[in-house]
Every structure is written in structure tokens, then in C-alpha cells.
Amino acid sequence: MVRFFLASALAVLPALSLQAEVRSVRLVRQGAGLSGGRLEAGVTVRADGLHAERNAAYVSPPLDAGLAFSAIGPHWKAAPGAEIEIAVSADGLTWGRWIPAPSEETIDSLREDGTSRLFGGDALGPLVFVSPDSRWVRYRVRLPTRADGEPSLSRIVFHLIDPGEDEAEGPPAIDGTARDARETREPDRSEAPAPRRARAPAPEEPEPVSAAPRPSILSRSAWGARAPKYAYSYTRAGHVGIHHTASVDDFAAPTRAECAGRLRAIQAFHMDTNGWNDIGYAWVVCRHGDVFQGREDDDDTTDVQGAHDGFNRGSTGLALLGYFHPPYDQRPTEEQLSALVDLIAWISGLRGIDPAGRSLYEAFGAEVDNVYGHREVKETSCPGDHLFARKELLRAAALEKLLVGAL
Numbered sequence: 001m002v003r004f005f006l007a008s009a010l011a012v013l014p015a016l017s018l019q020a021e022v023r024s025v026r027l028v029r030q031g032a033g034l035s036g037g038r039l040e041a042g043v044t045v046r047a048d049g050l051h052a053e054r055n056a057a058y059v060s061p062p063l064d065a066g067l068a069f070s071a072i073g074p075h076w077k078a079a080p081g082a083e084i085e086i087a088v089s090a091d092g093l094t095w096g097r098w099i100p101a102p103s104e105e106t107i108d109s110l111r112e113d114g115t116s117r118l119f120g121g122d123a124l125g126p127l128v129f130v131s132p133d134s135r136w137v138r139y140r141v142r143l144p145t146r147a148d149g150e151p152s153l154s155r156i157v158f159h160l161i162d163p164g165e166d167e168a169e170g171p172p173a174i175d176g177t178a179r180d181a182r183e184t185r186e187p188d189r190s191e192a193p194a195p196r197r198a199r200a201p202a203p204e205e206p207e208p209v210s211a212a213p214r215p216s217i218l219s220r221s222a223w224g225a226r227a228p229k230y231a232y233s234y235t236r237a238g239h240v241g242i243h244h245t246a247s248v249d250d251f252a253a254p255t256r257a258e259c260a261g262r263l264r265a266i267q268a269f270h271m272d273t274n275g276w277n278d279i280g281y282a283w284v285v286c287r288h289g290d291v292f293q294g295r296e297d298d299d300d301t302t303d304v305q306g307a308h309d310g311f312n313r314g315s316t317g318l319a320l321l322g323y324f325h326p327p328y329d330q331r332p333t334e335e336q337l338s339a340l341v342d343l344i345a346w347i348s349g350l351r352g353i354d355p356a357g358r359s360l361y362e363a364f365g366a367e368v369d370n371v372y373g374h375r376e377v378k379e380t381s382c383p384g385d386h387l388f389a390r391k392e393l394l395r396a397a398a399l400e401k402l403l404v405g406a407l
């Protein structure tokens with residue numbers, strides 16, 4: 001594989017986010033610790049949590065995180081149907097609006113290495129991005145009654161993340177020169193040496209359908225990724241899963257530097273709340289159409305096994321940064337969709353995948369479209385209605401790109 005080291009490119013990207021320091025803190029409220037705040041009539045606090053005798057609301061007291069944060073990853077243990085909203089404040093006095101945090105899925109009870117998780121089974125909310133001067137959080141819960149005598153809410157946890165600042169002005173906005181710079185493949189100086197490979201013997205490799213060009217990809221060091229916790233496992237992708245990050249963009253990221261911060265926060269959420277080895281997705285595309293290298297290395301002949309759809313073996317996961325589903329209803333940008341098509345076409349060409357076809361996804365145990373939405377293999381709204389609606393167009397566009405590449 002060719003690596004480019006262009007002096008001009010280094011001049012364009014002088015300040016990779018190597019200095020960005022991710023800090024985070026966890027606020028845990030459980031059992032009798034769920035007291036304080038405002039309880040509607042019918043809600044009582046007991047040793048095991050909040051009990052609702054009828055459908056009622058509870059508003060917590062303000063909670064001081066002790067550090068400024070710009071992302072909140074909530075999870076909780078509650079009666080099915082509990083509705084959580086969160087609000088933030090810089091000073092504990094003036095509060096932003098209530099932000100709904102719908103549960104996306106539950107936290108796996110085991111880590112990827114098979115050890116058990118403290119918070120396994122908790123309902124997992126979306127990662128919510130807020131103004132970076134936030135320091136206080138509070139929450140409001142609509143508590144359903146519970147017939148089995150169990151508490152309506154026994155625990156709520158907030159993983160509050162400060163993804164750190166990029167140096168100086170941060171990476172430049174995207175223009176022609178910066179685009180060239182993205183062609184460079186910077187070695188990951190910020191990371192531990194590449195983990196030793198635990199590579200499975202490769203099955204016979206199908207001939208590529210054709211070749212589509214490798215898209216420009218921002219390396220892990222360019223967004224300040226942490227090293228994975230342990231050695232990657234490898235697989236060979238015969239399917240490509242499409243996701244949205246389901247991160248709530250309350251405070252929109254206008255620059256590449258801020259998109260890099262989003263990636264660091266998502267990685268911290270995946271590693272420290274989900275308990276995963278690394279960020280779950282192989283690649284992430286922001287709304288500017290920039291492609292960030294996620295859980296992947298620079299060896300294009302194999303696929304790092306991700307944590308993206310609950311099966312993971314035999315597939316690779318691509319995510320678009322955003323929340324393309326109610327209640328947030330963001331829409332993928334044209335730049336984002338076009339970069340996604342480029343990625344799908346490139347991977348399909350490398351792996352001999354027909355992006356418009358359908359085949360057995362062995363780990364899932366059934367046939368599924370070769371390029372599928374997460375919801376086709378798991379109970380989830382991912383990749384969101386507004387991205388899923390574009391799936392057939394994406395598949396057709398990727399195939400066309402491959403066929404054109406074959407001419």
C-alpha cells in the first residue's frame with residue numbers, strides 16, 4: 001500500500017488533534033439516591049428507587065458534573081415505557097430546553113472480551129451533544145406504573161464527556177487544498193503500536209466485481225482517536241451495514257474540528273459506556289461528507305471486526321453522523337450520501353460484493369441485502385427512517401459507480 005508524505009499537506013494540516021484530551025465523568029443516581037427534586041403526587045422514593053402509583057413525572061434536582069462537557073450519554077433501568085428528557089446549564093440556574101432521550105437499545109451484558117458489564121441490560125439513550133460550556137445536568141422522567149412491585153425507576157446514569165479541544169484554530173475547513181491533504185495517510189503517532197493480529201484463516205477470496213477508487217479518509221490520528229483496548233479481531237466483509245450514529249445534534253458541528261470532537265465523544269461513549277473495545281463502526285461520515293476512519297486499520301485486504309449490528313462477523317459497519325429518525329428527524333446531506341456511496345462502492349469492489357444484491361449473512365443466519373440497514377437484522381430504528389428511505393438509491397448508485405469503474 002502506498003503512503004504519501006507531502007510536505008505541503010503537512011503544512012495544510014499543521015495541527016492534527018493529537019493534543020485533544022478526552023475527559024469524562026459518570027453521574028450515577030440509584031435506589032434511595034434518586035431522592036430530591038420534584039415528585040408529582042403518586043411517586044414515592046424507596047430504597048430500591050422511585051415507585052409510581054400512577055403515571056407521574058419526576059424532575060431531578062440540578063446535578064453538577066464538576067467539569068464542562070459537550071456530550072451526554074444517558075442510560076437507565078426503568079419500567080418499560082419510561083420517558084427520559086434531559087436539560088443542561090452552564091451555571092445551574094439558567095436551563096436549556098428539555099431534550100428527549102429515547103432509548104435506542106440496551107447495553108450488552110458482556111463486553112466484547114466476554115467479561116460482564118456493571119450496567120448490562122440498562123436502556124441506552126442516544127449520545128446528546130450540547131453547548132460545550134455545559135456543566136450541570138438535570139432530568140425529567142415520565143414514570144409508568146408497574147404492576148410487579150418493581151421500581152418504576154431504579155437507576156439513571158449520565159456519562160458526561162468533554163472531547164477536548166483541537167489545537168490552535170484546528171484543522172481547516174474543507175477546500176481543494178485540504179481535500180488533497182486528506183489523501184495523505186499520516187501514521188498514527190498518537191496511538192499504541194498496532195495491535196497484534198489475531199487473523200482468522202482467510203476463506204477463498206472472491207474476485208472483486210471491479211475497483212472503485214479509495215475515498216479520501218481522515219485517519220484516526222487526524223481526529224485524535226484513542227487506541228483500542230486490546231487487539232482487533234479480523235473478519236471478511238460480505239455485507240455492509242448502514243447506521244446512523246443516533247447522536248443528538250443539539251449544538252450543530254460547523255467545522256471539521258468539531259466533527260472530530262464528535263468522533264472522540266462517540267468513541268468514549270462506545271468504549272466507556274457500551275464497554276466496547278473501540279468505536280463500533282469501521283467508518284463514519286459527517287454531514288460535510290468527510291470520512292473518518294473508525295475501527296479499521298490501514299490494511300485494506302482485511303476487515304476489522306466491528307461492534308455495529310449485534311452480529312459483526314462477516315460484515316462491516318458504516319455510520320452517518322446524525323439522528324435521521326423521530327423525534328429529531330435530521331436529514332442526511334447530499335455530501336454525506338455521496339461520500340457514503342463512494343465508501344460502499346470502494347468496499348464492494350475490494351470484497352467482491354454486489355452492492356445491489358442479496359445473500360446469506362451467516363452470523364445473522366438468513367439472507368439479507370448485501371448493503372442493509374441495521375433495522376433489517378435487529379430491533380432498532382437505526383439507521384433512521386430518513387436514511388433507510390434512501391437505501392435502494394444508495395445501493396443502485398454504488399453499483400453504478402462500480403460498473404463505471406470497470407470500464
Ligand SMILES: [Zn+2]
Binds near residue numbers: 244
Ligand atoms: Zn445501527
Ligand SMILES: [Zn+2]
Binds near residue numbers: 255256289
Ligand atoms: Zn464534518
